[in-house]
Amino acid sequence: MGRKQKKKMVYDVPVVDVADRGKSVAKDADGKVYFIDKAVPGDVVDILVLKKKKSFFQGIVKEYKKLSEDRVEARCEHFGVCGGCKWQHLDYKAQLGFKSNTVVNAMTRIGKLDASLIDPIKGADQIFNYRNKLEYSFSSKRWLTDAEVATDEKIEQSPALGFHAPGAFDKVVDVNKCHLQDDLSNEIRNFTRTYTKEHGMEYYDARAHTGLMRNMVVRNTSLGHWMIIMSFAKEDDRIMPFLEVLKDKFPQISSLHYVINKKLNDTILDQDIILYHGEPFIIEQLGDIKYKIGPKSFFQTNTAQANVLFETVVDFAELKGDENIYDLYTGLGSIALYVSKSASHVTGIEEVEAAIIDAKENARLNGIENTTFYAGDVKDILTDDFSTKHGHPDLVITDPPRVGMHKDVIETLLKLKAPKVLYVSCNPATQARDLELLSAKYETVRMQPVDMFPHTHHIENVALLVLK
Numbered sequence: 001m002g003r004k005q006k007k008k009m010v011y012d013v014p015v016v017d018v019a020d021r022g023k024s025v026a027k028d029a030d031g032k033v034y035f036i037d038k039a040v041p042g043d044v045v046d047i048l049v050l051k052k053k054k055s056f057f058q059g060i061v062k063e064y065k066k067l068s069e070d071r072v073e074a075r076c077e078h079f080g081v082c083g084g085c086k087w088q089h090l091d092y093k094a095q096l097g098f099k100s101n102t103v104v105n106a107m108t109r110i111g112k113l114d115a116s117l118i119d120p121i122k123g124a125d126q127i128f129n130y131r132n133k134l135e136y137s138f139s140s141k142r143w144l145t146d147a148e149v150a151t152d153e154k155i156e157q158s159p160a161l162g163f164h165a166p167g168a169f170d171k172v173v174d175v176n177k178c179h180l181q182d183d184l185s186n187e188i189r190n191f192t193r194t195y196t197k198e199h200g201m202e203y204y205d206a207r208a209h210t211g212l213m214r215n216m217v218v219r220n221t222s223l224g225h226w227m228i229i230m231s232f233a234k235e236d237d238r239i240m241p242f243l244e245v246l247k248d249k250f251p252q253i254s255s256l257h258y259v260i261n262k263k264l265n266d267t268i269l270d271q272d273i274i275l276y277h278g279e280p281f282i283i284e285q286l287g288d289i290k291y292k293i294g295p296k297s298f299f300q301t302n303t304a305q306a307n308v309l310f311e312t313v314v315d316f317a318e319l320k321g322d323e324n325i326y327d328l329y330t331g332l333g334s335i336a337l338y339v340s341k342s343a344s345h346v347t348g349i350e351e352v353e354a355a356i357i358d359a360k361e362n363a364r365l366n367g368i369e370n371t372t373f374y375a376g377d378v379k380d381i382l383t384d385d386f387s388t389k390h391g392h393p394d395l396v397i398t399d400p401p402r403v404g405m406h407k408d409v410i411e412t413l414l415k416l417k418a419p420k421v422l423y424v425s426c427n428p429a430t431q432a433r434d435l436e437l438l439s440a441k442y443e444t445v446r447m448q449p450v451d452m453f454p455h456t457h458h459i460e461n462v463a464l465l466v467l468k
Ligand SMILES: C[S@@+](CC[C@H](N)C(=O)[O-])C[C@H]1O[C@@H](n2cnc3c(N)ncnc32)[C@H](O)[C@@H]1O
Pocket: 298, 299, 300, 328, 329, 330, 331, 332, 333, 334, 335, 349, 350, 351, 352, 355, 376, 377, 378, 379, 399, 400, 401, 426
């Protein structure tokens, strides 16, 4: 479709599936495929076609001719603008159905595995306020809604504190209420907005790299601990008075940190995180294990479902108590510590050094003496020498980030030939790719999808592999 060509309308197109990033798929009678926003399978829509790609079209919904039975009222006032909960207008049962399909599609198409190996998905009981961590951004530019852009009135381009609008690195949706974390998170964020605006603390401009206020991380635990990490772009006399007021206003904050991040990017993992008030960590409990969580450590973001996930690992592992286990991508040792009481020894590897310090501290905290932790890239640490030193593993648990495992790690696992591998993944596509590569020596015998993130397309999947 050339630039000068008139945009085309297509009418009465059924929406048949969901796609990545909250998009939906509509298919017309000729089999033409349209990727659209704000529709759910079961809707019938009129579409304004905006772009032609190689095998599909992109468009926007102009009219809903029929609404799907799976539609529900979205709870959030920011729904459709904020990129966070793209599926909030889809009934939770239907969400689970589409998540199951994602796993089935990845495993059958990429992994070349049989769908019968996949157990029914474990959904969440709590589908709101389930997160224990949210990361808010400050921006000098508020994201304007479609309605605001369309109006003739002049809209003030005010600063904003909330979440980045999808695809907009320099603009932020000004969040009033988010339903993903305990409501105290809203109170702390909204107070911060009011205070910083009243005191003229400029919000960051990600294009010009000017301004003071950059990011704000809010973490909490089921034991009632709260951690805040405030990120500023430079030193400023107003920082300490603000932190003091924040601490006094919210006595629930048990761990208050700040960072002066002068870099161009927002990552704070490589920065000095300074404790302003309270303990340097917060404490979470899963099963009978307590975890100290430092500001740089990854921890599963949905505590209730992390319990379900870890219990699935325990169930699949069928430990007898004498096993030697490797836990790759161990974070702060969450799974390693969780299974340690049912094993002879667990050795964890994780690249974030601060997380390994937490892992060792967590072992001490729980009186666990049969774990060893190493900081470094799994592909460099897991060598022949490593297995000579730590003994041949009876079980390897692996829980890599979304990109999956490095091909060298897969090669090492194929050489290592542990009798069992338990692969926990937050990305079924890369997991399926890795299972296919591992199929040279391993048979995947069972899989369990677990929903950690209601209202998003994300899905966690646990796979049990046994040596052929
Ligand atoms: C999905 S998290 C799993 C953490 C842990 N298993 C848990 O359940 O809390 C993945 C972890 O892998 C770590 N990581 C990412 N790439 C790595 C690499 N190449 N080598 C070692 N660790 C890595 C991340 O820092 C993160 O802690």
